Amino acid sequence: MSELILQSLYSGLLAGGSYALIALGLALVFGTMKIINLAHGELVLLAAYIAYMAESMLKINPLLAIPLALIVVCLASVIVYFLVSKIVKDRELNSLLLTYGVGIVLTNAILLIWKSDIHSTSNEWFQQSLVLGSLYSMNSEVTFFVVSLVLIVLVWLWLSKSWYGRAVRAVASNRDAAKLMGINPRWTELISFVLSGVLATFAGVALYSYGVIQPELGSALTVKAFIITVLAGAGSIPGVLLGAVLLGVVEALTTTMFSSALQELTGMLLFLLVLFVLPNGLFGANRRRG
Amino acid sequence: MKQYRWMYLAVAAVVLYVLVPLLLGGNLYLMSLVVASLTIGGIALAWALLGNLGGMVSFGQAAFFGVGSYVSALLTLKFGLPVLPAMLLGGVGASLASLAMLPALRLKGPYFALAILAYAQIFRILAMEFRGVTGGAGGLSGIPQLPTVFGFDLSAKVGGYLVILSIVVVFLWIYYLIRKSYYGLALKAMHESEDATRVVGVNSTLLKAMMLLVSAFMTGMVGAFNTHYINFLEPDYAFGSSWTVIPIIAAIFGGYRTIFGPLAGAVAIYMIDQLIFKNLIPNGHQIILGVLLVLMIIFCPSGLVPVLVEKFKGKTHAEA
Numbered sequence: 266m267s268e269l270i271l272q273s274l275y276s277g278l279l280a281g282g283s284y285a286l287i288a289l290g291l292a293l294v295f296g297t298m299k300i301i302n303l304a305h306g307e308l309v310l311l312a313a314y315i316a317y318m319a320e321s322m323l324k325i326n327p328l329l330a331i332p333l334a335l336i337v338v339c340l341a342s343v344i345v346y347f348l349v350s351k352i353v354k355d356r357e358l359n360s361l362l363l364t365y366g367v368g369i370v371l372t373n374a375i376l377l378i379w380k381s382d383i384h385s386t387s388n389e390w391f392q393q394s395l396v397l398g399s400l401y402s403m404n405s406e407v408t409f410f411v412v413s414l415v416l417i418v419l420v421w422l423w424l425s426k427s428w429y430g431r432a433v434r435a436v437a438s439n440r441d442a443a444k445l446m447g448i449n450p451r452w453t454e455l456i457s458f459v460l461s462g463v464l465a466t467f468a469g470v471a472l473y474s475y476g477v478i479q480p481e482l483g484s485a486l487t488v489k490a491f492i493i494t495v496l497a498g499a500g501s502i503p504g505v506l507l508g509a510v511l512l513g514v515v516e517a518l519t520t521t522m523f524s525s526a527l528q529e530l531t532g533m534l535l536f537l538l539v540l541f542v543l544p545n546g547l548f549g550a551n552r553r554r555g
Numbered sequence: 556m557k558q559y560r561w562m563y564l565a566v567a568a569v570v571l572y573v574l575v576p577l578l579l580g581g582n583l584y585l586m587s588l589v590v591a592s593l594t595i596g597g598i599a600l601a602w603a604l605l606g607n608l609g610g611m612v613s614f615g616q617a618a619f620f621g622v623g624s625y626v627s628a629l630l631t632l633k634f635g636l637p638v639l640p641a642m643l644l645g646g647v648g649a650s651l652a653s654l655a656m657l658p659a660l661r662l663k664g665p666y667f668a669l670a671i672l673a674y675a676q677i678f679r680i681l682a683m684e685f686r687g688v689t690g691g692a693g694g695l696s697g698i699p700q701l702p703t704v705f706g707f708d709l710s711a712k713v714g715g716y717l718v719i720l721s722i723v724v725v726f727l728w729i730y731y732l733i734r735k736s737y738y739g740l741a742l743k744a745m746h747e748s749e750d751a752t753r754v755v756g757v758n759s760t761l762l763k764a765m766m767l768l769v770s771a772f773m774t775g776m777v778g779a780f781n782t783h784y785i786n787f788l789e790p791d792y793a794f795g796s797s798w799t800v801i802p803i804i805a806a807i808f809g810g811y812r813t814i815f816g817p818l819a820g821a822v823a824i825y826m827i828d829q830l831i832f833k834n835l836i837p838n839g840h841q842i843i844l845g846v847l848l849v850l851m852i853i854f855c856p857s858g859l860v861p862v863l864v865e866k867f868k869g870k871t872h873a874e875a
Contacts, residue, residue, distance in 0.1 A: 301665040351853045357664045361612055362807060363852040369800060369845030376839040484796070488676065491669045530680045533673045540670060541658045 273521040277514030282413030285509035286468035288493035290461035296437040297457040300360040306486030307371035312469025342462030409471035492536040498546020586712040596821030599802035601773035603811040609766035615671035618678040619649040621794035623775025624782040642779040649775020679794035694789030810858020
C-alpha cells in the first residue's frame with residue numbers, strides 16, 4: 266500500500282508540472298488584465314491537437330510540431346486579447362461571457378477538424394517506462410516535467426529581471442500608475458497574452474505526449490488551471506507550482522485509492538474547501554478576493 | 556399606452572394558447588421544436604434573473620436542470636408520486652441543491668462564476684457515481700408521462716406545449732413581480748454599488764441567496780418538465796453543458812436585462828440553430844452560436860430586444 270501511495274505521489278508530482286504551465290498562463294492574463302480567459306483550456310487543447318496532427322499525418326515526432334503550434338496558439342491568444350479589448354462596458358462580466366464564447370468556438374472547431382475520437386501518442390519512446398527505484402513513469406512524463414520546470418524558472422526570471430517582465434508586474438499592480446511611468450499598458454497586456462499562449466502550447470504538447478485528448482477536455486483544463494490559481498493565491502509563481510503539484514497529487518491519490526471517475530471530484534472539493542476556508546489561497550499575499 | 560397593456564396581453568394569450576396550437580399542432584416536428592425552445596427559454600429566463608437582478612453570472616444552470624430532472628423522475632418512478640406535484644418538487648430539489656452553493660455567494664465576479672462551474676461538474680459526477688439511485692451512466696427509462704387532466708392529454712405534443720408555455724408564463728410573472736417589488740429596487744441599487752446598498756441596511760447576501768434559490772427552482776422545474784416530456788434520463792444528457800450554453804447565448808442575444816428578451820432570444824436562437832445551422836454543420840453547429848455570443852458581447856452587449864424597442868419607439872415618435 267505504501268508503495269502505491271508513493272507511486273501516486275510521484276505521478277501526481279509529474280502531472281503537476283504541466284498543470285503549472287496551464288495555470289501560469291491563466292494567472293498571467295488574470296494578473297495584467299483582471300480577466301479570466303475561459304478559453305485558456307481550449308488553447309492548450311488546440312496545441313495538443315496540432316501535435317496529434319503532426320504525428321498522425323506527417324509522421325514526425327510531436328515535439329517537432331511545437332513551432333507550428335506556437336504560431337497558431339499565440340495567434341489565437343492574441344485574437345482573444347483583441348476581442349476582449351473591444352469590450353466597451355462591464356468588462357469583468359462581459360469578458361467572462363466573451364471568452365466562454367471563444368471557448369465554444371474552439372471546442373467545436375476542434376470537433377469539426379479532428380472529430381470527436383479520443384487520441385493519444387503512438388510514439389514508442391514517449392510511452393516507454395522509466396524506472397526510478399520502485400517508481401514508474403513514462404519517458405514523456407519526466408521529460409515534460411523537466412521542460413515545465415525550466416519554462417517556469419524562465420518565466421520567473423523574466424518577470425523579476427527583464428524590463429518587460431517588470432512592466433507586466435507594474436501593470437498588474439496598478440495600471441494607471443504604470444502608464445504614468447511610461448509603460449504602454451496595451452503592449453504589456455498583449456505580451457502577457459502571447460506568453461500565456463506560449464505556455465499553453467508547451468502544456469498542450471505535453472498533454473498529448475503522456476495523456477489522452479478529446480474535444481470536450483478544454484473546459485475541464487480551464488477549471489483545473491483556475492483551481493490551481495485559487496490554491497496558489499494571487500501573484501505567486503512558486504505558489505502556482507506548489508498548487509499544481511498539490512492538485513496532481515490529490516488526483517493521483519484519488520485514482521489509486523478510489524476510482525479515476527472521482528478524480529475530478531476531489532479536485533473540485535479541494536478547490537471549494539480552499540475557497541471557503543482560506544480565501545487568500547495557500548501561498549497568496551494578504552489580499553481579499555473581489 | 557397603459558390602458559392598452561391588458562389588451563396586448565389578452566391578444567398575446569389568445570395567439571399563444573389558441574392560434575399556435577391550432578396552426579402548428581398538426582406539424583409534430585415543428586411543435587417539438589417550439590416545446591424545446593420554450594424549455595431553453597425557461598432556463599434562459601432563470602439565468603437572466605440571476606444575472607440581471609442578482610448580478611451573478613452562472614455557468615452552472617445545467618446542475619439545477621439535472622437535479623430537477625432526477626428528483627422528479629425518481630419521485631415518480633420510485634415513490635409513485637403523481638407527475639405534476641413531482642415537477643414542483645423537482646424545482647424544490649434544485650433549490651435545495653443550490654443551498655450547497657450559498658457559500659459561493661461570498662465570492663464575486665469570476666470567482667463566483669467558476670465556483671458555480673465547479674459545482675455543476677460535481678453534481679454531474681455524483682449522478683454518474685451513485686448508480687444505485689440514478690441508474691448511473693445507463694440512465695433511467697420509462698419515466699411517467701405528463702398526465703391527462705380534464706380529458707386533455709398533456710403528454711401529446713400540444714399538451715406538452717401548453718404545459719411548458721404555462722410554466723414559462725408563470726415564471727415571467729414571478730420575475731416581473733420580484734423586479735417591481737422592494738427587493739427588485741434593492742437589487743437594482745446593489746447592481747450600482749453593493750457597498751452603498753449594504754450601508755443603507757440591505758442584506759445583500761440574503762437577497763442574492765434568494766435570487767439563487769428562485770433561479771434554481773425555475774431551472775429545476777423546467778428540467779422536471781423535460782424529463783416527463785421525453786421520458787428518459789441519463790447523467791450526460793441531464794447535466795450536459797448545452798443546458799448552460801444555449802440559454803446563456805439566448806439570454807444575451809435577446810437582452811438579459813429585459814424580461815421578454817431571454818425568452819424571445821431562446822425561441823429565435825433555438826429555431827435558427829435547429830432549422831438552419833444544424834443542417835449546414837450537423838456536428839459542431841454550436842460553433843456558430845459561439846461566434847454569435849462573441850459578436851453580441853462586442854457589438855451589442857445589451858441584446859437585440861432593447862435595440863428593437865428603441866427603434867420601434869423612435870418611429871412612433873417620428874410619426875406623432
